[in-house]
Amino acid sequence: MTEPAARQAAEARQADPAGSSERPMVEIRGLRKRFGQFEALRSVDLTIRRGTVFGFIGPNGAGKSTTMAILATLLPPDEGVVRVDGIDVNEDPEAVRRRIGYMPDFFGVYDQFRTTEYLHFYGASCGIPKAEREAIIPQLLELVNLADKKDAYVDTLSRGMKQRLCLARCLVHDPDLLILDEPASGLDPRARIEMREILKELRSMGKTIIISSHILPELAEMVDEIGVIEQGRLIAQGSVAEIQHRLRSGRILELRLAGRAEEAVGLLEGEPHVGRVMREGQLVRFQFAGGDEEQAELLVRLVGLGFRPIAFSEAQTNLEDVFLEMTKGIGVEA
């Protein structure tokens, strides 16, 4: 066993003498944080199991980055308990730092370094001996598709390449938990796809990943759980399906008409089982709490009234819909 690995194992034994694998990777209880008069976090409770890919969603200023910075030991919590792998971030921040790889939403790079030197610097700063770094760094550059840029100066890399290099930096000490704050922000579609593929690879390696991103809809298939945070409160946590189920009492139906869509909205709003109704051109979307029978009856009634439906089906919802619905004030009790 290598020296850092042995040290981690010793710390893990100390933190949990029973050696239970049931211990959550992240445990947050009653977390509060203020910046002057602004209350950034208001009693956040959150548990993330080992090996989970956790998507953190919420509007700007909701408290995602603050929570992540506290987990990364960069900000002290005002109140509450924050533990990473059973270790309190206040009691032993050094041990927490050994377990985490943190990628902030905005970060700088040392432009005068070559990519390999950059990773050597952070590897050395994490206490990895040179011989180990020599072995690890080519693998990391391979993982993030930068092997052909190993001798390039950092300032010659594109934005997407710098993001990937920063991700490689997070991994240099082989952490158990990755905290990735908007890792795909500002990237073009191709760079986003590359980032998503790398994250899938990391997931398959069994890393616990906390990721906040506005490309969460694209990541939906790889996120195990999501947490929705708004105004410093975690308003929901669970799997994507659970959150969608809790958010809506029924289905979202889509009705595309050949005309008279505005008239159809007025009619639908007066119908039983129909909740909120929205219209985009000739497409009408509405919440529907009834079953299949009621749905069929509604269609018959619409046709009977002279409406000419082109399509009538259940809408495919994704994380973006969840995010938009939840942060529009239709909150659910977590």
Add this chain to the structure above:
Amino acid sequence: MNGPSAANRPPRDWRAKLINPVLGKEFTLRMRTPRSMWALLFYLIAIGILAFGMLFIFRLDYGLGAGVFDPSRSRTMFLFVSIAQLGLIAFMTPGLTAGVISGEREKQTLNLLLVTQQSNSSIILSKLVSSLAFMTLLVIATMPIFSVVFLYGGISPGQVGTVFAFYLFTMLAFGSFGILFSTLMKRTMLSVIASYGLTLFLYGGTAFLYLVLGLLIENLSANQTNPPGYYGWIGYLLGLNPAAALVSIFEPEFSDSMFRAGLRGRTTGAPIELWQEYFIVYAVLTVIAILLSIRHIRPVRKRKRKKGAGNG
């Protein structure tokens, strides 16, 4: 991604023990930017103009070098060049240190550094040593210019060594103040202003206050023939002035005359040499500045666990 096992690991490079990652990074990156070379060039030009300008004036006024040997004039020239270099150090040190932490914060690289295993003291001391190393390079590069004074005699290599030791200490002190401001203030601009403000006060402000207070005391004590138990305490103010401390090393009478200033007829010697006071006060302030920087660079500090409190 596992590396070689501990047993197979080759012995650690000796350089790894002397140069930690942050220091290595600072050395590498500093010398990769053309700014450092420009700084060195302009520094040498500035000190060259001052030294050779002074030489020229001395030749005109006193005929120094024109077949006349006068050690006292040579000493005056040496002191002038030494104080000029001290002024340049005062100008350079805040510029090199006042942005080292806040600059990393502004470039958004500080957080990445703070989530590594580097200790607070390692980061602060590495930044300080790297800045001082560059300043030392500047000062050593001026050695050939300094050596011109040897041509005229009156100065020993030991005295030159003493001056360089004084520079090193002054750079350490003012560098640590710059790093403290850089750590406490979020913006480099504010940190630079505060560092230059403090430097200006310690170089110019102390001398100005000394002169003003000296005149005041002289006027107040003009009617008293022999104020009992009273001595020129304002001399302590001048002990904070680096230039005065430097002069006091080479002119033994300087401290006495400065403590007597403002009081007619006083013959008591200085309670402490100016350079001694300078070293004591600045050594204490340097240690405090470094400790405060180490304490404040990371917002989250290790907290001692309460007795009996578990963490699981």
